[in-house]
Amino acid sequence: xxxxxxxxxxxxxxxxxxxxxxxxxxxxxxxxxxxxxxxxxxxxxxxxxxxxxxxxxxxxxxxxxxxxxxxxxxxxxxxxxxxxxxxxxxxxxxxxxxxxxxxxxxxxxxxxxxxxx
Amino acid sequence: xxxxxxxxxxxxxxxxxxxxxxxxxxxxxxxxxxxxxxxxxxxxxxxxxxxxxxxxxxxxxxxxxxxxxxxxxxxxxxxxxxxxxxxxxxxxxxxxxxxxxxxxxxxxxxxxx
Numbered sequence: 001x002x003x004x005x006x007x008x009x010x011x012x013x014x015x016x017x018x019x020x021x022x023x024x025x026x027x028x029x030x031x032x033x034x035x036x037x038x039x040x041x042x043x044x045x046x047x048x049x050x051x052x053x054x055x056x057x058x059x060x061x062x063x064x065x066x067x068x069x070x071x072x073x074x075x076x077x078x079x080x081x082x083x084x085x086x087x088x089x090x091x092x093x094x095x096x097x098x099x100x101x102x103x104x105x106x107x108x109x110x111x112x113x114x115x116x117x
Numbered sequence: 118x119x120x121x122x123x124x125x126x127x128x129x130x131x132x133x134x135x136x137x138x139x140x141x142x143x144x145x146x147x148x149x150x151x152x153x154x155x156x157x158x159x160x161x162x163x164x165x166x167x168x169x170x171x172x173x174x175x176x177x178x179x180x181x182x183x184x185x186x187x188x189x190x191x192x193x194x195x196x197x198x199x200x201x202x203x204x205x206x207x208x209x210x211x212x213x214x215x216x217x218x219x220x221x222x223x224x225x226x227x228x229x230x
Contacts, residue, residue, distance in 0.1 A: 004160075006160075034217050034218075036220075043204075043220040043221060043222050043223060044155075044161070044218075044220040045220075046217055046218070046219065049217055091158070093160045093161070095160075095161075095218075105163050105166070106163065106218060107163065108153075108160035108161045108162070108163075109160050110159060110160050111158065111159060111160045113158070
């Protein structure tokens, strides 16, 4: 079963509104989570690294004021797309590190498809 | 992360073995080879990883050449549900942000009935 869950799986919003996407690690604690974005027929592009209790680290070219990341607990990271526009429509995917038996293994969420009208 | 090269697409007959190649000629000594796959409109799924030795789990086998410059993912009995984009990634296994993965374009494996 899924060990990383995202919500919502699909969201449609109007241009100019903000949308929050949640990423939860279901049965383990994740001090670090990652957020990716994927446009149609393209590969995943890393947006940012989310660290519990500290500021996120953004990849070059990703606007930190537009894509707000909060990692307030060891099982939850949120991505808020502020003032969304049609070009922000994409598939957003989070991942979390699970250590122990699965040392070095990243688990991914199911993804959240955002459509901005 | 070292760059990898994969064929853009491959076909395989259902029930046959699917052998997906990956070239990683610039891999460093402390970098592992990871394989993930992504079924359409889903998040990536971990398959297997290895450093030097061949690895096998319930999903697949990973064959790494002795010079570690290439590897092959083997799905022994492909099913229609194995149709997906397969990503080969090399990376150092350590803490914090070094866990982040850089995805290439992967190989679209189509399993045909």
